[in-house]
Structures are given as C-alpha cells and as structure tokens.
Amino acid sequence: MKRLLLILLILALVASFFVFDLGRFLTLESLKQSQNDFAALKMQSPWLVAFVSFVLYVIAAALSLPGALIMTLAVGALFGLVMGTLLVSFASSIGATLAFLASRFLLRDIVQQRFGDKLKAINEGVAKDGALYLFTLRLVPVFPFFLINLLMGLTPMRTRTFYWVSQVGMLAGTLVFVNAGTQLAQLQSLSGILSPGMLFSFALLGIFPMIAKKITAWLQRRRVYAKWQRPAKFDRNLIVIGGGAAGLVSAYIAAAVKAKVTLIEAHKMGGDCLNFGCVPSKALIKSAKLANQIRHGEHYGLNAGVPDFSFRKVMARVHDVIRTVAPHDSIERFTGLGVEVLQGYARITDPWTVEIKFNDGTTQILTTRSIVIATGARPFVPPLPGLDEVGYVTSDTLWSTFAELDEAPKRLVVLGGGPIGCEMAQSFARLGSHVIQIEMGARIMVREDVEVSELARASLAADGVEILTNHKAVRCGTEGGRKYIVVEHDGQSRRIEFDTLLCAVGRSARLTGFGLEELGIPVQRTVTTNDYLETLYPNIYAAGDVAGPYQFTHTAAHQGWYVAVNSLFGEFKKFKADYSVIPWATFIEPEVARVGLNEQEAREQGIAYEVTKYGIDDLDRAIADGTAHGFVKVLTVPGKDKILGVTIVGEHAGDLLAEFVLAMKHGLGLNKILGTIHTYPTLAEANKYAAGEWKRAHAPQKVLAWLERFHAWKRG
Ligand SMILES: Cc1cc2nc3c(=O)[nH]c(=O)nc-3n(C[C@H](O)[C@H](O)[C@H](O)COP(=O)(O)OP(=O)(O)OC[C@H]3O[C@@H](n4cnc5c(N)ncnc54)[C@H](O)[C@@H]3O)c2cc1C
Numbered sequence: 001m002k003r004l005l006l007i008l009l010i011l012a013l014v015a016s017f018f019v020f021d022l023g024r025f026l027t028l029e030s031l032k033q034s035q036n037d038f039a040a041l042k043m044q045s046p047w048l049v050a051f052v053s054f055v056l057y058v059i060a061a062a063l064s065l066p067g068a069l070i071m072t073l074a075v076g077a078l079f080g081l082v083m084g085t086l087l088v089s090f091a092s093s094i095g096a097t098l099a100f101l102a103s104r105f106l107l108r109d110i111v112q113q114r115f116g117d118k119l120k121a122i123n124e125g126v127a128k129d130g131a132l133y134l135f136t137l138r139l140v141p142v143f144p145f146f147l148i149n150l151l152m153g154l155t156p157m158r159t160r161t162f163y164w165v166s167q168v169g170m171l172a173g174t175l176v177f178v179n180a181g182t183q184l185a186q187l188q189s190l191s192g193i194l195s196p197g198m199l200f201s202f203a204l205l206g207i208f209p210m211i212a213k214k215i216t217a218w219l220q221r222r223r224v225y226a227k228w229q230r231p232a233k234f235d236r237n238l239i240v241i242g243g244g245a246a247g248l249v250s251a252y253i254a255a256a257v258k259a260k261v262t263l264i265e266a267h268k269m270g271g272d273c274l275n276f277g278c279v280p281s282k283a284l285i286k287s288a289k290l291a292n293q294i295r296h297g298e299h300y301g302l303n304a305g306v307p308d309f310s311f312r313k314v315m316a317r318v319h320d321v322i323r324t325v326a327p328h329d330s331i332e333r334f335t336g337l338g339v340e341v342l343q344g345y346a347r348i349t350d351p352w353t354v355e356i357k358f359n360d361g362t363t364q365i366l367t368t369r370s371i372v373i374a375t376g377a378r379p380f381v382p383p384l385p386g387l388d389e390v391g392y393v394t395s396d397t398l399w400s401t402f403a404e405l406d407e408a409p410k411r412l413v414v415l416g417g418g419p420i421g422c423e424m425a426q427s428f429a430r431l432g433s434h435v436i437q438i439e440m441g442a443r444i445m446v447r448e449d450v451e452v453s454e455l456a457r458a459s460l461a462a463d464g465v466e467i468l469t470n471h472k473a474v475r476c477g478t479e480g481g482r483k484y485i486v487v488e489h490d491g492q493s494r495r496i497e498f499d500t501l502l503c504a505v506g507r508s509a510r511l512t513g514f515g516l517e518e519l520g521i522p523v524q525r526t527v528t529t530n531d532y533l534e535t536l537y538p539n540i541y542a543a544g545d546v547a548g549p550y551q552f553t554h555t556a557a558h559q560g561w562y563v564a565v566n567s568l569f570g571e572f573k574k575f576k577a578d579y580s581v582i583p584w585a586t587f588i589e590p591e592v593a594r595v596g597l598n599e600q601e602a603r604e605q606g607i608a609y610e611v612t613k614y615g616i617d618d619l620d621r622a623i624a625d626g627t628a629h630g631f632v633k634v635l636t637v638p639g640k641d642k643i644l645g646v647t648i649v650g651e652h653a654g655d656l657l658a659e660f661v662l663a664m665k666h667g668l669g670l671n672k673i674l675g676t677i678h679t680y681p682t683l684a685e686a687n688k689y690a691a692g693e694w695k696r697a698h699a700p701q702k703v704l705a706w707l708e709r710f711h712a713w714k715r716g
Pocket of ligand 1: 272279420
C-alpha cells in the first residue's frame with residue numbers, strides 16, 4: 001500500500017512537470033531572461049531564495065527530472081562560486097540519495113528476486129569496490145546522474161556510502177558548472193561549458209582511482225616481497241606440493257604445456273582420494289550393498305539369506321581396488337607425462353625456494369617461479385576428554401586397521417552425521433556391525449533439505465544404524481576394560497559402550513609445518529586466496545582441500561587447472577576460479593546428489609524459486625530393479641525455464657545428476673532435457689520425466705482451451 005502511494009505521488013509530480021511544461025523555464029535563454037528578476041528577488045530575501053532554490057533542486061534531483069544543469073548555472077549566477085557550490089553540492093547529493101532510496105524501496109526486492117542469480121557478480125563487485133565504481137561514475141559527468149542514482153539503489157550499497165561518495169565525487173563537476181553560472185552573461189551555449197579538453201580531464205580524474213588501486217596493489221606486492229632475495233634464475237617454472245587431485249592436475253597441465261614442473265609428495269601418490277577417501281570408501285560401499293541385497297534376496301524372488309563372507313576378504317578387496325586404480329596417479333605415469341616427481345617432504349623457505357627432505361635424511365633445494373600448495377586436509381579429531389586413551393580410527397587409519405580384522409567391529413560408534421559418517425555408518429551396519437551414529441546437530445546431512453535428511457535417516461535406520469541426533473559427545477573412558485562414550489541430550493547423559501570409535505566430524509586443511517607461518521601467508525580454516533587462487537604472494541597459489549571452499553576431488557582437480565594456468569600464464573591472462581556449477585554426491589543408499597541450490601539455500605539467500613518434483617517410485621526401470629524410491633527435485637526461476645539447482649535421491653543419483661550439471665553449465669533448460677531422447681528403460685529417464693512435470697505445470701492453459709474449441713469445431 002505504502003509502495004503504491006509513493007509510486008502514485010512520484011508519477012503525479014513527474015507528470016505535472018511535463019503537463020505544465022515546467023521544462024520551458026529550464027533553458028539557457030529563459031534563465032538569461034529571468035536573471036535580473038531572480039537577482040532582485042534575492043536582494044529582497046536572500047535566505048528565502050536560497051531555501052527555495054535548495055528545495056527545488058532537491059525535488060528535481062529526487063524525481064530525476066531534467067534541468068539540473070540549468071539550475072546549477074542559476075544558483076552560480078545568483079550566489080557566486082562558494083555559496084553556490086555549497087548549495088548545489090548538498091542539494092544534489094540529498095536529492096540523489098532520495099532517488100536512490102526510492103528506487104531501493106520500490107524496485108530492489110523485485111529486481112533482486114527476479115535476477116538475483118545474474119546480479120550475484122554485480123552485487124559482489126559493489127560490496128567490494130562499490131564506492132570506487134560510484135566515485136568514478138560521479139567524477140565523469142558524461143554518465144546520466146539520474147540513472148546512476150536509480151541503478152545504485154538496486155544494489156546492496158549502503159545509503160551512507162552512496163551519500164558521501166556522491167557528494168565528494170560530484171564536487172569537481174559542481175564547481176565547474178557553478179563557476180560557469182557566475183559568468184552567465186558571457187555564456188553562449190551549454191556545450192561551451194564542457195570543452196573536449198575539460199571532458200578529457202574529468203575522464204582522467206575518473207579513472208584515477210582505478211589506476212591508484214592498481215598502483216597500491218603493485219606497491220603492496222613489492223612490500224610483500226621486499227624482505228626476500230629473488231633469485232636471478234629459476235630451476236623450475238612450477239613446483240607443486242602434494243600429489244592428490246589438485247596437485248596431480250596442476251602438475252599434469254604444466255607438463256602438457258611444456259613447463260618444467262616438479263611434484264613433491266611426502267606420502268602416497270594419489271593423496272586422500274585414492275588411498276583413504278573416495279576409492280576405498282566406494283569399494284567398501286559396493287561390498288556392503290551386495291551383502292544387503294543378499295539379506296533382502298526376497299525382493300528379487302530369491303531366498304533371503306545371511307550373507308556369508310569374510311570381513312578380511314572384503315577389506316582385502318578394498319586394498320585391491322586401491323592397487324588397481326593406483327597406476328592412474330603413479331610416479332611412473334606422471335614421469336611419463338613429463339612431470340618430475342620427488343618423494344619427500346616439501347617446505348617453502350622463501351617465495352621462490354622449496355626445500356625437499358627425502359626419507360633417507362638428504363635434502364634438495366629448488367628455486368621456482370611459482371609454487372602450488374596442494375597439501376590437502378586431514379581428519380579433524382575433536383578435543384574430547386578421554387578420546388586418546390580409548391583410541392579411535394579416522395578415514396586415514398581405518399583402512400589399514402580394519403584390514404587386520406576377521407570381523408567388522410561388533411559395536412561401532414560413528415562420530416559425525418556428515419557424508420563420510422553416513423557412508424561409513426551404513427556400510428559397516430550392512431557388514432554386520434551394530435552402529436550408533438552420533439550427531440550434535442538436529443539432523444544428519446545438514447546441508448541437504450530436511451526431506452533429504454529424513455530419507456537418509458530412514459534408510460540408515462532400516463539398515464540398523466541407531467542415529468542419535470541432537471546428541472553431544474562429552475567424554476570417553478574405559479571401565480573394566482570396556483570402552484564407552486558419554487553423550488548428552490536434553491540435559492540427560494547417556495553412556496554408550498563400543499568396541500571401535502570412528503571419528504568422522506570433518507576434515508581440516510593441512511596448514512602447518514611447511515613454511516606458511518614463516519612466510520606470513522594468511523590462513524583461516526584454509527589458506528587465504530583471492531579469486532585467482534593466489535595467496536599473499538602472487539606467485540604462490542593454493543588449490544584443493546587446503547584452499548577450500550569445497551572438499552571434493554572434482555573441485556580440487558578443477559582448481560588444479562586454474563592454478564596451473566594462472567601461475568604459468570598469469571602475466572598475460574588470469575582466470576578467476578569458477579564455482580558457479582558444482583555438483584556433489586553422498587554415496588549412501590539411496591544416493592543423494594546435488595548441483596546448485598536446494599530449497600534451504602534458496603530461502604537463506606532470498607532467491608525466489610519454483611519446485612518441480614518427480615517421484616522415482618513411478619519409474620519403470622527403477623521398479624524393475626527394485627530401486628523404486630527417491631525423487632528428482634528441480635528448482636527453477638519462477639515462470640522461467642532456468643534451472644537453479646537439482647537434488648536427486650535414488651539409485652545412481654550421482655550419475656543421473658550429470659545431465660543437469662551439463663544443462664546448468666551451458667544454460668540449457670528443462671525444455672531441452674524434455675526434448676532429448678532418453679534410452680528406455682533407464683534410470684536417466686527420471687530426468688526427462690522431471691522436465692515433463694515442469695512442462696505440464698507450465699502448459700499454456702488459454703491456448704489449450706482454444707485448441708479444445710478448435711478440435712471440437714473440426715469434428716463438426
Ligand atoms: C572417506 C572419504 C571419502 C571421500 N569421498 C569422496 C567422494 O566420494 N567424492 C569426492 O569428490 N571427494 C571425496 N572425498 C574428499 C576427497 O578425498 C578430497 O577432497 C580430495 O582428496 C582433495 O584432494 P587434494 O589434492 O586437495 O588433497 P589430498 O588428496 O589430501 O592430497 C594432498 C597430498 O599432499 C601431501 N602433502 C601434504 N603436505 C605435504 C608436504 N609438505 N610435502 C609434500 N607432500 C605433502 C599429502 O601427503 C597428500 O598426499 C572423500 C574423503 C574421505 C576422507
């Protein structure tokens with residue numbers, strides 16, 4: 001209601017300006033003719049004239065009416081340079097701010113909701129450098145000021161910032177025009193005020209802040225490097241520290257473009273993913289799934305049975321899988337690709353030098369133009385009293401520890417309700433452990449929508465996992481040789497006995513012990529980098545889990561490309577790491593896969609969305625496979641064929657997601673997915689049916705009603 005009234009008031013005022021043709025007073029000729037009358041009025045009541053001029057100026061600027069230039073000249077003619085400048089400077093800034101606020105109040109929510117995702121980059125730019133942009137726009141009087149006021153109102157810029165930057169930025173232009181007003185009698189035309197020379201000077205002034213920013217950045221860089229002695233020549237173009245996904249990809253790219261690159265790995269080539277993460281966990285999940293299928297054989301017309309297996313053999317298979325995949329990441333392969341691989345512990349000793357300590361105690365020192373830090377992350381172990389005494393396994397140690405067991409631990413406590421905790425809890429429950437999963441938060445897999453968490457919970461519970469959410473682990477201990485953990489829930493304590501405790505509460509970046517402290521490279525939870533993945537030292541980059549913000553193999557590899565290209569070719573062209581379409585999956589059964597926004601994120605970010613959902617329980621192939629559960633949920637921009645995000649829960653959800661990842665990456669909508677032939681009968685048809693649901697919901701009802709009449713008419 002308030003908005004409507006304000007719109008009507010603004011429209012009425014603007015309309016009256018044109019209806020009464022008030023613009024006729026705002027011409028140079030009319031001003032010159034009335035100059036003497038105005039001067040006489042001013043002689044009589046100087047303060048009243050000043051006040052009226054001020055108010056009229058504010059109103060004209062607030063309503064974005066044309067004529068500000070003539071009014072400025074008039075004020076200059078009447079009040080002279082100093083008083084005139086003061087008056088115009090405040091009146092124009094206040095008027096501009098009122099226009100800014102009106103645009104914000106009336107339009108910002110609508111514009112941000114409709115185009116929020118497209119405006120993300122602009123919003124971020126304004127949040128970071130908005131004052132600088134505005135200052136430049138204000139200094140160069142070739143940009144229409146009324147447009148700047150209205151457009152800035154749509155951005156997240158603070159009103160205070162807008163006001164003061166406008167006032168300072170417009171000062172030079174105000175001075176020029178007020179001064180021209182003091183010479184009104186000699187002024188022949190408006191174009192005479194701004195000569196090409198003066199416009200050029202304004203433009204120079206306008207780009208000055210940008211140039212100043214570049215110079216400051218260059219000086220800062222010089223200061224950062226000042227205390228180090230730069231080598232005259234370098235042994236390598238690039239040294240990569242860490243042989244996980246991020247390090248392997250960056251070294252590979254560097255070698256592919258014929259740079260001299262050395263990769264240093266302290267432990268196992270392939271890093272966490274191959275040795276302790278994705279690969280062993282997925283191998284384990286497969287065996288556990290098969291055991292579960294045997295247990296539920298009746299679903300497939302077979303006799304249900306108790307899976308008869310040796311846990312030791314299951315774990316041996318996990319290690320076989322690692323061994324089979326290992327050649328992909330091996331020293332031999334990378335050496336063959338042109339990468340020098342060194343097995344040792346690397347430490348950065350200055351911005352261009354890396355010291356490598358080999359296992360036999362010898363060291364080697366190499367200089368390099370650029371360095372990539374790809375040291376990954378390690379399991380986070382919470383400071384829980386008694387934890388060290390009872391002992392625990394993490395994703396780092398579980399594979400070797402469990403390889404020595406004949407049976408899965410009888411009673412397994414899994415600390416943590418994130419993806420790794422859930423994958424492990426379900427697998428070991430299926431392999432015979434009684435699993436109790438402890439999560440401090442209100443639900444497991446908290447980044448996903450509530451309905452996804454609930455499905456995951458139901459699925460794990462069906463496999464026998466006892467899930468304790470809202471339970472805080474407080475301490476561990478042993479009594480009579482029996483290990484226990486104490487958890488608190490609703491003010492009550494509970495003691496849970498266990499044989500093995502798996503700590504899966506998150507992973508923290510490896511940040512210490514290899515030179516970051518000595519070089520003063522800032523870190524928080526991860527190494528601090530800019531959009532180009534440069535650290536404080538622009539020749540030292542970080543990628544993968546150590547850089548964040550994601551902790552996935554594919555994001556580590558993705559960043560690996562950016563750091564290789566930026567470090568080798570940055571003087572010509574640098575690329576900002578692109579996180580616009582990042583998929584991921586949690587490999588419990590049913591799998592949970594996501595790309596882009598889910599509902600809870602869209603709500604948190606105030607992004608309007610429409611939901612289309614297709615239940616996989618209806619899908620022919622899923623019914624035939626006995627996996628008819630889960631859904632495809634697509635978020636789209638309301639009324640538009642633009643995908644904001646997709647969550648799939650179901651068999652092979654991680655694979656099904658690829659079609660949506662491609663669609664989002666290349667701006668394809670649901671119409672395109674619907675128009676693509678999907679093989680029958682496949683699980684991938686679920687994507688097409690989801691698109692079909694969306695299409696049905698957006699069917700043009702009026703056209704269909706008309707078509708019905710048309711067909712009736714044709715029937716006669
Ligand atoms: C149980 C588990 C399951 C997972 N499942 C998945 C999954 O299904 N999908 C997925 O995408 N991701 C998964 N992940 C995450 C994935 O493993 C990581 O995101 C990925 O390994 C990160 O790669 P990276 O190159 O950043 O680091 P890493 O793979 O950790 O590699 C870093 C390497 O640097 C070496 N290093 C460290 N410091 C030094 C030094 N000073 N000198 C020399 N070498 C050094 C380390 O030894 C290590 O090998 C899983 C992780 C775990 C633990």
